[in-house]
Amino acid sequence: MIQRLQQALGYTFSRPELLLQALTHRSSGAANNERLEFLGDSVLNCAVARALYDAFPDLPEGSLSRLRANLVRQETLADIATALKIGDNLRMGEGELKSGGFRRPSILADALESLFGAIFLEAGFDAAQRVVRGLFDPLVAQIDPRASGKDAKTQLQELLQSRRLPLPTYQLVSTEGEAHDQSFTVECVLAKPALVTRGTGKSRRAAEQDAAHQACGVLQK
Amino acid sequence: MIQRLQQALGYTFSRPELLLQALTHRSSGAANNERLEFLGDSVLNCAVARALYDAFPDLPEGSLSRLRANLVRQETLADIATALKIGDNLRMGEGELKSGGFRRPSILADALESLFGAIFLEAGFDAAQRVVRGLFDPLVAQIDPRASGKDAKTQLQELLQSRRLPLPTYQLVSTEGEAHDQSFTVECVLAKPALVTRGTGKSRRAAEQDAAHQACGVLQK
Numbered sequence: 001m002i003q004r005l006q007q008a009l010g011y012t013f014s015r016p017e018l019l020l021q022a023l024t025h026r027s028s029g030a031a032n033n034e035r036l037e038f039l040g041d042s043v044l045n046c047a048v049a050r051a052l053y054d055a056f057p058d059l060p061e062g063s064l065s066r067l068r069a070n071l072v073r074q075e076t077l078a079d080i081a082t083a084l085k086i087g088d089n090l091r092m093g094e095g096e097l098k099s100g101g102f103r104r105p106s107i108l109a110d111a112l113e114s115l116f117g118a119i120f121l122e123a124g125f126d127a128a129q130r131v132v133r134g135l136f137d138p139l140v141a142q143i144d145p146r147a148s149g150k151d152a153k154t155q156l157q158e159l160l161q162s163r164r165l166p167l168p169t170y171q172l173v174s175t176e177g178e179a180h181d182q183s184f185t186v187e188c189v190l191a192k193p194a195l196v197t198r199g200t201g202k203s204r205r206a207a208e209q210d211a212a213h214q215a216c217g218v219l220q221k
Numbered sequence: 222m223i224q225r226l227q228q229a230l231g232y233t234f235s236r237p238e239l240l241l242q243a244l245t246h247r248s249s250g251a252a253n254n255e256r257l258e259f260l261g262d263s264v265l266n267c268a269v270a271r272a273l274y275d276a277f278p279d280l281p282e283g284s285l286s287r288l289r290a291n292l293v294r295q296e297t298l299a300d301i302a303t304a305l306k307i308g309d310n311l312r313m314g315e316g317e318l319k320s321g322g323f324r325r326p327s328i329l330a331d332a333l334e335s336l337f338g339a340i341f342l343e344a345g346f347d348a349a350q351r352v353v354r355g356l357f358d359p360l361v362a363q364i365d366p367r368a369s370g371k372d373a374k375t376q377l378q379e380l381l382q383s384r385r386l387p388l389p390t391y392q393l394v395s396t397e398g399e400a401h402d403q404s405f406t407v408e409c410v411l412a413k414p415a416l417v418t419r420g421t422g423k424s425r426r427a428a429e430q431d432a433a434h435q436a437c438g439v440l441q442k
Contacts, residue, residue: 029385034282035274042270046263050341053260061255120271125346 001088008084009115011131015122020091022114025107027093033114040117043125044072047116047132051140059145071139077109080135086111152213156188159219166191168215170208173198188215195219222309229305230336232352236343241312243335246328248314254335261338264346265293268337268353272361279441281383284376292360298330301356307332373433377409380440387412389436391429394419409436416440 087102188211199210308323409432420431
């Protein structure tokens with residue numbers, strides 16, 4: 001399984017003990033991955049910063065920061081770790097193991113960062129950067145720079161402010177379904193240009209985001 | 222002057238326009254250093270993380286993070302930038318210039334980070350890391366890992382926790398002297414490894430800190 005992980009990373013460790021350490025949660029008692037994670041977190045941030053810098057030559061620094069925060073957040077890392085089946089290779093204490101620690105997003109994300117740190121340690125930054133880019137370039141390619149990591153309500157607000165237009169209001173139109181499975185419908189109302197868009201979601205907030213997203217779509221046409 | 226700066230950095234730019242951009246504050250209107258600063262900040266964090274990782278093999282991740290935060294904070298960067306006379310080379314708008322922008326810590330720190338970013342961009346991470354290490358290794362060498370911004374009792378506790386060992390107990394051994402000038406002696410008792418260290422101080426707390434400091438010294442050997 002360790003072999004398969006290395007294939008998926010596109011990197012073969014020359015120091016297998018370092019690979020094992022990167023996969024060792026602190027609950028296992030052995031030399032664990034906490035220090036490697038510290039190192040790997042900085043490698044990841046730097047390699048993703050470079051990827052975004054190169055991919056979006058026109059974006060200002062604030063947008064690059066926001067995009068990076070989105071890419072390196074725990075959920076994204078855990079998704080990548082899951083795709084790499086890192087959980088199958090984790091070493092952890094009995095307690096963590098029994099409580100499903102090998103599926104815990106924080107543990108998976110930390111292990112992924114630790115792998116980057118271990119590669120940096122044994123083979124240098126460029127080798128670690130290649131592995132990071134192999135995993136993140138597909139995500140960078142999917143980014144819509146206009147979205148730039150902001151939620152739709154914030155985007156809409158900024159868009160309107162940049163055009164010196166009044167801000168939107170959100171109105172709850174309806175709530176349907178049982179308490180545990182509700183569906184909300186919300187309208188986003190713009191005074192100028194006069195526009196009403198409608199969004200739905202499992203929460204009022206989600207419905208507002210959906211409505212704002214529709215409004216952004218219309219305004220950006 | 223630009224030549225002197227490159228000498229001080231120990232690095233000669235192959236793309237002079239990139240060096241100029243790194244030294245250009247946004248107030249100047251020209252292509253400025255904000256995006257390079259984004260890149261350079263991550264290079265700095267990564268290179269300093271590696272320096273600390275190598276220098277302090279026994280420190281847990283939390284201590285490494287704290288030490289790094291201290292090294293890369295604005296005041297430290299501005300001090301380094303001042304020593305490099307970066308202010309003499311800055312390009313900025315009339316207004317900033319007149320209000321002494323070339324002495325402003327935030328502007329100096331940003332320019333220093335931008336220089337790291339520019340080197341990363343044109344010559345790769347290792348070249349940038351060499352420059353960062355040239356500037357920061359002397360600061361790393363001055364660090365007393367036992368100080369690391371924490372009191373000795375906290376350090377000892379974290380050291381023991383990182384090795385999954387039982388926590389210490391502190392026992393008052395003696396109190397001497399008059400009420401206004403007492404001297405306390407305390408023992409710090411570790412079960413595993415079996416160790417008793419003794420500390421003295423003007424207060425019970427000071428004596429405990431002293432004893433913990435002795436214990437840390439023994440454990441970190």
